[in-house]
Structure formats: structure tokens, C-alpha cells
Amino acid sequence: MSVAAAREPDMKLDAVRGRLAYGEPMSRHTHWRVGGPARLFFVPADRSDLADFLRALDPALPVYFVGMGSNLLVRDAGIEGAVVALGRAFREVTRSEFSVEAGAGLPCTALAKACSSWGLGPADFFAGIPGTVGGALAMNAGAFGGATWDSVHSVETLDRGGVVHRRPRGQYRPGYRQLDGPADECFLAARFEFETTPQTGRLRSLMAERRRRQPLNLPSCGSVFRNPPGSFAGELIEKAGLKGLREGAAEVSTKHANFIVNHGGATAAEIERLILKVQARVRADCGVTLQPEVRIVGGVPEAAP
Numbered sequence: 001m002s003v004a005a006a007r008e009p010d011m012k013l014d015a016v017r018g019r020l021a022y023g024e025p026m027s028r029h030t031h032w033r034v035g036g037p038a039r040l041f042f043v044p045a046d047r048s049d050l051a052d053f054l055r056a057l058d059p060a061l062p063v064y065f066v067g068m069g070s071n072l073l074v075r076d077a078g079i080e081g082a083v084v085a086l087g088r089a090f091r092e093v094t095r096s097e098f099s100v101e102a103g104a105g106l107p108c109t110a111l112a113k114a115c116s117s118w119g120l121g122p123a124d125f126f127a128g129i130p131g132t133v134g135g136a137l138a139m140n141a142g143a144f145g146g147a148t149w150d151s152v153h154s155v156e157t158l159d160r161g162g163v164v165h166r167r168p169r170g171q172y173r174p175g176y177r178q179l180d181g182p183a184d185e186c187f188l189a190a191r192f193e194f195e196t197t198p199q200t201g202r203l204r205s206l207m208a209e210r211r212r213r214q215p216l217n218l219p220s221c222g223s224v225f226r227n228p229p230g231s232f233a234g235e236l237i238e239k240a241g242l243k244g245l246r247e248g249a250a251e252v253s254t255k256h257a258n259f260i261v262n263h264g265g266a267t268a269a270e271i272e273r274l275i276l277k278v279q280a281r282v283r284a285d286c287g288v289t290l291q292p293e294v295r296i297v298g299g300v301p302e303a304a305p
């Protein structure tokens with residue numbers, strides 16, 4: 001069934017209490033401001049609403065869990081499945097001694113601020129990562145020498161059958177901007193074990209450093225490529241002379257070469273073609289094949305140049 005044909009309401013989902021939309025444009029939910037419609041888009045009212053939704057859903061329909069879409073390129077054809085976004089109902093953050101329990105919908109910056117006010121860390125690096133705790137867990141997001149899973153004690157997840165699991169850290173293998181572990185589950189919350197850290201004002205200086213180095217005035221998804229072992233993707237892209245390279249309204253940032261910015265009205269196809277061009281040119285220039293850090297979902301891949 002095409003995404004457009006799927007706008008027919010599904011009666012089995014009538015009982016859900018959260019926001020349910022058919023054919024929701026994903027451009028409203030991604031930082032790049034691009035992306036076609038999701039067949040179903042759901043923001044659950046709370047945990048039990050999410051569990052009810054998953055149980056009522058056709059088991060054959062793929063489900064994609066998202067946070068703030070700050071690391072997502074959704075293709076223009078959209079997503080042939082259900083997209084679940086954890087919103088305000090999943091933003092609790094509580095502390096008990098050195099443990100911090102954070103909902104998967106909590107913005108990373110809010111986690112950094114809460115930990116800073118409690119004198120706990122290391123969590124300053126979360127400041128300025130424009131995603132949720134759930135997205136940070138899935139990506140093992142990190143910056144300035146810190147990474148999400150460095151302090152994770154355990155996580156709570158929900159499976160497709162609507163069953164909650166408390167999973168210890170040992171069930172996951174975090175890597176550089178990636179995570180292996182139980183698949184097809186939604187993160188609901190994480191428990192971090194931190195240490196006491198002095199209040200140094202580092203949080204503010206890290207935010208200032210981001211503003212200085214990154215093109216934060218235009219839509220982007222942060223670093224497009226992972227850093228290859230021993231070097232920086234941005235340096236290789238700059239060395240290949242690709243700053244300012246354009247596909248329509250998508251451009252390799254002139255401020256930070258590992259960012260692709262949307263000057264307004266770019267399509268996902270333009271961004272993907274630019275990603276492929278950068279990959280091909282860097283490979284030709286220095287023999288390194290850059291691997292995307294951004295998650296590309298939906299539709300059909302663009303052809304390589």
C-alpha cells in the first residue's frame with residue numbers, strides 16, 4: 001500500500017489517547033525540515049497508551065521510534081510504517097544520590113542542566129545536543145570526550161508486544177555513534193550512575209564553543225559522517241575542497257565541512273545526493289570511504305554519482 005493510500009483511519013487504534021495522525025509530513029519532525037509522510041504518526045499520552053498502541057498495531061507494520069529527528073534524513077517518499085515520537089509525557093528526570101533516572105523524551109540539554117544543578121556528572125557534554133535521551137541512547141551520542149553510554153547503569157524499554165523490560169547495561173554493546181543490543185524496542189528511560197562534579201561553568205563554555213564552530217542558524221543534522229579512525233571527517237571534506245558544494249538548496253556548510261545545511265526548500269533527495277557526492281569525492285581525494293552518522297530512512301536510496 002502506498003503512503004498516500006494509507007491515510008484511511010485504522011478502527012483498532014480508535015481507543016488511543018495520544019495524538020494519532022495519518023500521512024503526517026515528517027518534514028515537521030526532522031531538524032533538516034525535509035521528509036515525506038509517515039503512514040501513521042503517533043505521540044503517546046503515556047506509557048500505557050504507547051503499549052496499547054503497539055498491541056493494537058498490525059504486527060507486520062514496521063514501527064520506527066524517533067526523538068527530535070536531529071539525526072534523521074527521511075526520504076521524500078516517506079515512511080511505509082508507523083512512526084512513534086516520545087513527547088512531553090516522557091520527560092521526567094529524578095535523582096536519588098548519584099543515580100539519575102531520565103525519561104527517553106527528555107531533551108539532552110535539560111539532562112545536562114539538571115545534572116549541573118545537582119553537581120553530578122560527567123553530563124555537561126549533553127548540553128547542545130539537540131535530541132532526546134532516547135535518541136542519545138540509540139546513537140550513543142557524545143561530544144567533547146564524553147558519550148552517553150559511559151554512565152548508563154540500565155535502561156527501560158518497551159517491546160512490540162507492549163511489555164516493559166528493565167535491561168542492564170551489559171545487554172548492550174555501545175560503539176562510536178552506534179549501539180548493538182535488543183532490537184525493535186523503544187527506550188522509555190535510562191538510569192545513569194554519575195559522580196559528584198564541581199560547578200565550573202563548563203556547560204556554558206561548551207555551548208559557546210558549539211555556536212563558534214557550528215552553523216546553528218540553518219537547519220542541519222549536525223555531523224553527517226562519522227570520523228574515520230585517526231582523522232576527522234570535516235577535515236577530509238575541507239581538504240577535498242567541498243565546502244560550499246551544493247545540490248539545490250542543500251549545501252556543505254562553509255563554516256563546518258561535516259555539516260550539510262538546508263538553505264530553505266531543500267529536498268531529502270538533494271541532501272542524499274550531496275552526501276553521496278561528498279563520499280565519492282573524499283574517496284577519490286584520499287582513499288577514505290566516509291560512513292554516514294545520520295540515519296537515512298524510508299523511500300528508495302538515491303543512485304551513487
Ligand SMILES: Cc1cc2nc3c(=O)[nH]c(=O)nc-3n(C[C@H](O)[C@H](O)[C@H](O)COP(=O)(O)OP(=O)(O)OC[C@H]3O[C@@H](n4cnc5c(N)ncnc54)[C@H](O)[C@@H]3O)c2cc1C
Pocket residue numbers: 031064065066067068069070071072086104128129130131132133134135136137138139140141142143177185186187188214216220221222223295
Ligand atoms: C546542530 C546539531 C548538533 C549536533 N551535535 C551532536 C553532538 O555533538 N554529538 C552527537 O552525538 N550528535 C549530535 N547531533 C546529532 C543528534 O542530535 C544526536 O544523534 C541525537 O542523539 C539524536 O537524538 P534525537 O532524539 O533527535 O533522535 P532522532 O534523530 O529522532 O533518532 C536518531 C536514532 O535514534 C533512534 N531513537 C530515537 N528515540 C528512540 C527511542 N526512544 N527508542 C529507540 N530508538 C530511538 C531512532 O530510531 C534513530 O535511529 C547534532 C545534531 C544537530 C542538528
